[in-house]
Amino acid sequence: MSDASTTVGQRLQANRLNRGYTQAELARRAGVSVDLISMLERDVRESMSWASMVKLARALDIDPGVIAGKSSRLDRVPGASALAVRDAVINPDLLELHPDHDGEPTSLAELWRLIERAYGAYFGGEFGVLAAELPGLINECRLLESADPAAAAPLSHAWQLAGSVLVHTGRDDAAAIAAERAIQAARKGNDEWRLATQYGVYCWVMLHQGRADESERLAMRAADAIEPSMSRAASEQIAVWGGLVLQAAVARGSTGDVDGAENYLRMAAAAAARLGTDRHDYWTSFGPTHVAIQTTHIMTSAHRPDRALKASRAVNPQGLFKVQYGRHLLDVSRALLERRRTDEAEETATRALDLSAEWFRHQSVAESLVHDLVGRKTRLNARLRTLLQGVERN
Template sequence: MVGTGHTDSSAFDVVLVPLDVTYKVVFVPTSPHIGPQLARLRRRRALTQDELAASAVVSVDVVRRLEQGKRTSARLSTLDSLARALGCTTADLLALDQKEGASGGGPRVEEIRHALTTPEVLGLIEPVEEEPVCLEELRGQMQRVWALYQDGFYAQVALRLPEVLAQARLLGRESVGDEQVEAEGLLATAYQAAAGVTITLGHPDLSFLAVERALNAARFSGSELHHASAVNFLSWVYRRSGRLSDAEHVATRAAEAIEPPWSGASSSHLAVFGSLLVNAAGAAARTKHVNRCRDLTSIARSAAERVGSDHVDRWAVFGPGVVAMTAVNDAVELDDLDTARRFIDQVPTVEGVPSSWRARYLLNVALTHTRHRNYQQAIEALAEAHRVASEWARYHPQSRVTAQILLERGYGRKAPNLVDIAQHDA
């Protein structure tokens, strides 16, 4: 399959074809407030339009037209360059409200929906000539999006994903050989991020569509790690959708297919294998299959010992700390809170694990302490979860459940933010 020229597929053979200037998805629609915001930030830095353009290495006409509201789209690389020159984030430049962007039905989700379902993506319009970004630039864009996704900054991910998806498709279509293979792999990763954001924000149908396309892109990349990673996302989407038997089945089958030798395997290979087992164990825990959950976790723990330290890349998040944290999560799912409390004491100091992973564990720590009536420790763990991954934690249902329990126990005065957490409608 490698080098076939295929760039995307689900039920159809699909290609990316920009429709018109408005919907060229290599450009990002800007906020209606960007003109005044850009001018305000530029003046705060005491820069003229020419000086800002020179510092950002963009055309002064772009700056002028954005400030005047005559331009309604821009490349993300252009917005990033302007933000760096202004000493702010791209979100600041776009006046992006993280709370609004994190909401389930928000416009950023609609932009992902558009990127996944436009007629041009389904191959209904012939491709037009478009200059793709270089592989190095695409790799950098995907690395940034993936880090934002893993840390739970979903509004930022949704902002950036449409362009990354478009450029990955385009580069896969226009390139050959190893460059095409890597572009397909990057496309698979981008689709996995889309699946992760949409299932978290309550859009399972979009998530299944995205993960199906991730599987197809992974197949055409020819990489077993990309394919196994995409299956891992499928397993997680099944779990979030309540299809626990399917979640466990696809994860264990994929783990069997890529089981590495216990000596000489790469960290990435071991990490994907172990991550599949962790996902399968989580599904077994939710169906109350205690022994199967423990067996799967035991094998994952052995793989983690081989990896040596927590490993994070675009294929998996895995290692001793991850296994220890997810063992706590699974004990909570099994309603075995005595075991959960014992496991909490065994979790090592975790460094380098993405914020959303740590926050998920901290929510289970908070719930465990709440059930054991260690209310102050529960409040501290809940607060820490919201500190390390505030956007992610805001709409996780367990966060609200724990906050509501603590409020019922009369801890609202000691922790005023509990009311906001308990009332948040994800």
């Protein structure tokens, strides 16, 4: 069966049987309960925590996204293809041009304009639009970079965008290659803060691969390399450093170590207080709101809904990109559900869906949340039906 027609439990069972494990043996290897595996495989439960999914994936020697069923569900935009993005990343001919290309490189100014537009599509949740443009954009950046070293900077961002799309469409290994290429391109420039942000993206990709410890270590190595003097540093430097520390906090929190995550959060909060405002530098974000967002996320993942909801009250939606706010709303909805405030959880999840239906259906956390919301009700209301349609696999 394809991922589009299977449940989490069915995918788990297929991979378990492929390895020749009994439920008890898999539970022992993964360090989870047999009851969890049994309920998932019988579809009594349709979701699990990310930490449990990572443990099971590790025990089965697969990526967590295989169990989550991550796949490409792009809007039907002409030319939109996650495979085309992957092929642009894993391309044996580094300067292969489209047959209709005249061979003249795009100007550096035009490349930056195209990069700006591509980030607008990504943060707006328009993954199909972005996937349609990325192969050509990567090609144009490569072509100019062969003649003008300054084009390595926009090229690094094109690779970053490719990695981001590939994560959302279930191609984490290709995403890691794209993130490495982004780092390599950024190294050719003289902007150490841009390079640091690309390390941060690689940390995010590794986290999706279930490599939390490596993600944390890399984030802090990159942060240590640019650690600012808070009294004298430029705001951009503080923001990039703070973003890396937040990445380490999320990685540590994903392992269940809330105390360790809180140590990082305190460091990030001090940097955010020094800034006094939320910033967007190199298309990454940091500031008081983003510390609150990640605190909410970590506490939600740790099943501490009261602390998550308290942290969420410090989030200022103004200035947040759609996908940033949408992901936060999913955490808030989950925390509300754990507090048995089901109607509020439904309403919050619906607000996330309304921000971008295309982004929403690519979120495995949205799918598990919706199924858990449905499980709390004896009858589907209109809002729940809309949410179920929002996570349906085409």
